[in-house]
Amino acid sequence: MNLDARRYVILAFILMVGIIYTSRLFYMQVVDDQWVLRAQEIAEKRWEISPPRGVLFDRTGKKIVSNRTYYNLMMVEADIVDLDTAKFAKLIGWTREEVRNRFKEIVRGEGTYYNKNTHKRTPNYQKIRAYPFMKELTLEEVARIAPHLDNFKGFHEEITSMRSYPYANGANIVGYLSEVSQEEIDEDRFYKPGNNIGKAGLERFYEKELRGRKGIRYIVTSAMNNAIESYADGKYDTSALQGPPLKLGVDILLQAYGEKLLKGKRGCIVAIEPLTGEILALVSSPSYDPNLMIGKRNISMYYPKLLMDPSTPLLPRPLASEYPPGSTFKLLNSLIALQEGVITPEFGAPCNKSVVGCHNHASAGNLADAIKHSCNPYYYAVMRRIVQQNRKKSVFADAEVGLNRWVDYMKSFGLGRKLETDITGLRPGLIPDVAFYDKWYGHHRWAFSTIRSISIGQGEVMITPLQMANIAAIIANKGWYYTPHFVKSIGSKGPLPEYLKKHYAKIDTKHYDVIIEGMRRVVYEPGGTGRRALLKDIVICGKTGTVQNPHGEDHSTFLAFAPMDKPKIAIAVFIENAKGGGGLWAAPTASLMIEKYLQRKITEKEREKTIIDAVFSYMR
Amino acid sequence: MRKGDSLVAHMDWPLFVSYIVMLIIGMATVYSVAYNEEHPNIYEYSEKYGKQLVWLGISLFLGLIVFLIDSDIYRKFSVPIYVFTLFLLVIVLFTPKINGARAWLGIGTMGVQPAEFAKIGTALLLARFISTVNVKQQNIQTVLIANAIILMPMVLILLQPDAGTFVVFTSFLFVMYREGITYDPLILKLINRIPGIRFKETWVGGHFIPILFVVIILSVITLLMSNEVLEFGFLPNVKVPGFYSVVATLFLISLIFLIFLRVVSARRDRGRATLVVILGFSMAAGLSSVVNYGFQGLRAHQKDRIELFLGMKEDPNGKDYNRNRAMAAVGSGGFLGKGYREASVSSVRSNHVPESETDFIFCPFAEEWGFAGTFILVALYMFMLVRIIIIAERQRAVFNRVYAYTVAMILFYHFAINIGMNIGFAPVIGIPLPFFSYGGSSMMSFSVMMFILLKLDSQRRDVLQ
Known part of the structure; x- marks a missing residue:
């Protein structure tokens, strides 16, 4: 037997292993990518750091939406030692049953992981990880619990940030935050389960701005999930960036005052700065305290209640409620008639109550007086002239032409469509056009007499209080407007570009003077319908409206701007089912708002008291 | 010294x-x-x-x-x-x-x-x-x-x-x-009891140790590779089942040894060396395929047990x-x-x-x-x-x-x-x-x-x- 040759067997054996190992190493390290991914999965973690949301300031620089620190009570099951459930439950104010259920809920909430190879489901829940046991505790709550946590190993508190509303006003403007839904997570990868998202109001409209930019840290973690160090010295990290502060045109004190005035009534106030289109106040009554809608616990407690409340506090009425405009609409019909040349400012018409009802007043000999008296037969005549211009032989075809022209003007006032205001929940209102009436009555089956109620803002016409305030602004500006908007500046960038674009109503500037004079007479001349809006130091131009409606008493509405020469505020007040006309409730309310805004004080104390104290029967 | x-x-x-x-x-x-x-x-x-x-x-x-x-x-x-x-x-x-x-x-x-x-x-x-x-x-x-x-x-x-x-x-x-x-004397003692057989030595008994280890190592590697599919970044759409890569590696190794042995061995031994390498390759490839297909033919729970022993299961914890x-x-x-x-x-x-x-x-x-x-x-x-x-x-x-x-x-x-x-x-x-x-x-x-x-x-x- 040749034993010496056996050295080659052994050499071959060793070299074979060397070659196999080298090729295996080459395959694993150079060719195959799976181990790189596996290593990342094991050791590199992507940590998202959510920045605090952008805050909101009012026009005077008061912080109206801010962030506040809250605490989560975290739990690490692996660290829990001999938990005395009874004592712990007592500490956090729960029952033992609730504590036990919460443990199960946390495990369940994490879901399971399905392993394709073993066909087994394993829970995602890990004993060594921290999970929130109780969420969103206030400082007071945590201060009561935290000192005793030493006795309950495995529990600790952790800071989290949530909204806070120092003024408790403007809930329908700012909206609220709530946990993202699965659809929202699927739609936008920014969100992870448990994140908050704006669900209404400005929080929703400006969600993308306010949420800021998430910071991402790539870190190397240990087997116990502790961070060891930054990955690649933080080369790929990005820092979290808080969303820019939003500066609103809203005057929070005016807003608060408006909400105070409308206590005990259903209604709205919208005030706009005509020169800029900035919304100064948008009162919706009844409303709610936005602080009720902070955090999951509160929302689950209060949201159902608010939703079921028959007075619909969650409804942003100035944006979403469509009312017939009533007599305030006469201003627009006057302007259109002037522009069409079918009347002159000297046009007079008798107050002939045979066709349409009116209150008792002297017949108007000119347009300004017609506005002062809000004479229904006068506007019946005016509207007839607009609609039936005798351009066609057939009265029906003629009405079609006339109405088309009228609709065109109305649209230029921002009516019959949604304004592009920076908030969600807007409604378009309704300006009935030819197609609308054709559908209603049939083609060429209607003429002016059929549709006459639109002459006094009743019937089919629908308008939101925001649109109405915008009309006041257009008249104050004598023919143009910026789309009403809340945010005057995003950070330091100014408003969204669409709010820097002037829109023009299709009425020549010269026609406005007589209308404005009429509006002055409404307040300042005997026989005017809005005498209760009179202020000594400020000249208010306004127009009342008393809106008949099927829901009960007439709505009281008033549209105004002030001061007359250099308008700084345009306002629309709408009070639902107020006993008495526009002059009785809406006009004084508007005057108080104007005075509050322009003078920062109230001289008409008696007027103020009457309004504030009034609680309408439906609110009792 | x-x-x-x-x-x-x-x-x-x-x-x-x-x-x-x-x-x-x-x-x-x-x-x-x-x-x-x-x-x-x-x-x-x-x-x-x-x-x-x-x-x-x-x-x-x-x-x-x-x-x-x-x-x-x-x-x-x-x-x-x-x-x-x-x-x-x-x-x-x-x-x-x-x-x-x-x-x-x-x-x-x-x-x-x-x-x-x-x-x-x-x-x-x-x-x-x-x-x-x-x-x-x-x-x-x-x-x-x-x-x-x-x-x-x-x-x-x-x-x-x-x-x-x-x-x-x-x-x-x-x-x-x-x-x-080697264990040859033991094996001879057993075999020579059979009437009519009188071996002085056995090839298997003499080379029992390396053969045993080659069999073990090859089996383990074949099993470990049987579930793997090799992919190559520079060759898209090419997927090589693990078993083929084992056979390919064996072939490569045999080739290297063949060349090596032809260089080092004396002229008269060359024929034998070639034969040994070819024989070795055939046996190794045969063993590898027996292990591979035998393993595939096993029942699921039997496979499970072997996979668990060799640690082939993706079981992170x-x-x-x-x-x-x-x-x-x-x-x-x-x-x-x-x-x-x-x-x-x-x-x-x-x-x-x-x-x-x-x-x-x-x-x-x-x-x-x-x-x-x-x-x-x-x-x-x-x-x-x-x-x-x-x-x-x-x-x-x-x-x-x-x-x-x-x-x-x-x-x-x-x-x-x-x-x-x-x-x-x-x-x-x-x-x-x-x-x-x-x-x-x-x-x-x-x-x-x-x-x-x-x-x-x-x-x-x-x-x-």
């Missing part, structure tokens, strides 16, 4: 240098993997690298002592040394368990593992025994004594229990194979935990690695790969230096092993040769199993990577082993055959 020769005269420099290079790389790896920012100094004794440096110093000092002693003493005193190591192995069984095994003999905070030194004792006695017998006339008694020398420490080590070192002791079988002490993470660390190294001290998966701090400074120290090395590093490391080991075998074959004394072979095979076992478990080719049994793994016992025993070899070799001319 002849007069006038310096201490290092006739020392085998290539082996010594490769040993020193390994020590340096190993020390650098321990420093990297255990690096602590608070104690960055490598001399810091509170850190593992500081301790390792001390072990390294002690090892070199022991090496010096070994070199000062005349080499003949190892042959003369092989029996007392063997008995002493056995004695230590018995004593260690009465110590308290540390990490589930009674493997440590503590002297203060410094502990040593007798099992590591038992390798040297066994190696010396086996060399002594084989050098005294005439292998040409081997009989059952010879085989049994040789096996007894190996088995006694093995049993004691299994009692600790230390499966890794237990497995390493089977490396002595290869040495016996080289020296012609179970049995496979260590190896999967070790493979991730090695595989993520890429071609050039992540850079020195940049290991993210296998650093001691991250603790994703447990024992990354001891049994899994190949991980941080592979992660930091990539394929460039691992290739050099494997090549360095190959160089060292081939060099030791060259040294072994040039010895005049059988004692020296056998001892050299034991060193080669022990090192090879540690290399193959340790790196194998890092790349998914071996089940996870904890044995250190020679000259790399943190720990005094292995460092000292491998160094002493190496220096005895160097000493024996440097004095090889003194020995009369």
Whole structure:
């Protein structure tokens, strides 16, 4: 037997292993990518750091939406030692049953992981990880619990940030935050389960701005999930960036005052700065305290209640409620008639109550007086002239032409469509056009007499209080407007570009003077319908409206701007089912708002008291 | 030692240098993997690298002592040394368990593992025994004594229990194979009882050991690869099932051996060498396919059991935990690695790969230096092993040769199993990577082993055959 040759067997054996190992190493390290991914999965973690949301300031620089620190009570099951459930439950104010259920809920909430190879489901829940046991505790709550946590190993508190509303006003403007839904997570990868998202109001409209930019840290973690160090010295990290502060045109004190005035009534106030289109106040009554809608616990407690409340506090009425405009609409019909040349400012018409009802007043000999008296037969005549211009032989075809022209003007006032205001929940209102009436009555089956109620803002016409305030602004500006908007500046960038674009109503500037004079007479001349809006130091131009409606008493509405020469505020007040006309409730309310805004004080104390104290029967 | 020769005269420099290079790389790896920012100094004794440096110093000092002693003493005193190591192995069984095994003999905070030194004792006695017998006339008694020398420490080590070192002791079988002490007499005794059969030797009996190990290794690798599909980044849409890659690798290896054997063997042997390689390839490929298709044909639960044993299951928190993470660390190294001290998966701090400074120290090395590093490391080991075998074959004394072979095979076992478990080719049994793994016992025993070899070799001319 040749034993010496056996050295080659052994050499071959060793070299074979060397070659196999080298090729295996080459395959694993150079060719195959799976181990790189596996290593990342094991050791590199992507940590998202959510920045605090952008805050909101009012026009005077008061912080109206801010962030506040809250605490989560975290739990690490692996660290829990001999938990005395009874004592712990007592500490956090729960029952033992609730504590036990919460443990199960946390495990369940994490879901399971399905392993394709073993066909087994394993829970995602890990004993060594921290999970929130109780969420969103206030400082007071945590201060009561935290000192005793030493006795309950495995529990600790952790800071989290949530909204806070120092003024408790403007809930329908700012909206609220709530946990993202699965659809929202699927739609936008920014969100992870448990994140908050704006669900209404400005929080929703400006969600993308306010949420800021998430910071991402790539870190190397240990087997116990502790961070060891930054990955690649933080080369790929990005820092979290808080969303820019939003500066609103809203005057929070005016807003608060408006909400105070409308206590005990259903209604709205919208005030706009005509020169800029900035919304100064948008009162919706009844409303709610936005602080009720902070955090999951509160929302689950209060949201159902608010939703079921028959007075619909969650409804942003100035944006979403469509009312017939009533007599305030006469201003627009006057302007259109002037522009069409079918009347002159000297046009007079008798107050002939045979066709349409009116209150008792002297017949108007000119347009300004017609506005002062809000004479229904006068506007019946005016509207007839607009609609039936005798351009066609057939009265029906003629009405079609006339109405088309009228609709065109109305649209230029921002009516019959949604304004592009920076908030969600807007409604378009309704300006009935030819197609609308054709559908209603049939083609060429209607003429002016059929549709006459639109002459006094009743019937089919629908308008939101925001649109109405915008009309006041257009008249104050004598023919143009910026789309009403809340945010005057995003950070330091100014408003969204669409709010820097002037829109023009299709009425020549010269026609406005007589209308404005009429509006002055409404307040300042005997026989005017809005005498209760009179202020000594400020000249208010306004127009009342008393809106008949099927829901009960007439709505009281008033549209105004002030001061007359250099308008700084345009306002629309709408009070639902107020006993008495526009002059009785809406006009004084508007005057108080104007005075509050322009003078920062109230001289008409008696007027103020009457309004504030009034609680309408439906609110009792 | 002849007069006038310096201490290092006739020392085998290539082996010594490769040993020193390994020590340096190993020390650098321990420093990297255990690096602590608070104690960055490598001399810091509170850190593992500081301790390792001390072990390294002690090892070199022991090496010096070994070199000062005349080499003949190892042959003369092989029996007392063997008995002493056995004695230590018995004593260690009465110590308290540390990490589930009674493997440590503590002297203060410094502990040593007798099992590591038992390798040297066994190696010396086996060399002594084989050098005294005439292998040409081997009989059952010879085989049994040789096996007894190996088995006694093995049993004691299994009692600790230390499966890794237990497995390493089977490396002595290869040495016996080289020296012609095989199980052939046993097999002959059995076979020749059959009437009419009178074999003088059997091929299977003679080559039983390497064949057995080739079969085991090939089966394990085939099983491990059977579920894998190899993909190549530069060749999209090409997917090679693991089994084919095994056959392809076998073919490649056969080709290399064919060329190699044709170059080295004498002209008249060439035909036979070619035949052996072709036969070997056919048998290996046949075995591989039997294992592969046999495995595929198994029932699900049987497959499960084998897969679980070999750690093929993706079970991140179970049995496979260590190896999967070790493979991730090695595989993520890429071609050039992540850079020195940049290991993210296998650093001691991250603790994703447990024992990354001891049994899994190949991980941080592979992660930091990539394929460039691992290739050099494997090549360095190959160089060292081939060099030791060259040294072994040039010895005049059988004692020296056998001892050299034991060193080669022990090192090879540690290399193959340790790196194998890092790349998914071996089940996870904890044995250190020679000259790399943190720990005094292995460092000292491998160094002493190496220096005895160097000493024996440097004095090889003194020995009369």
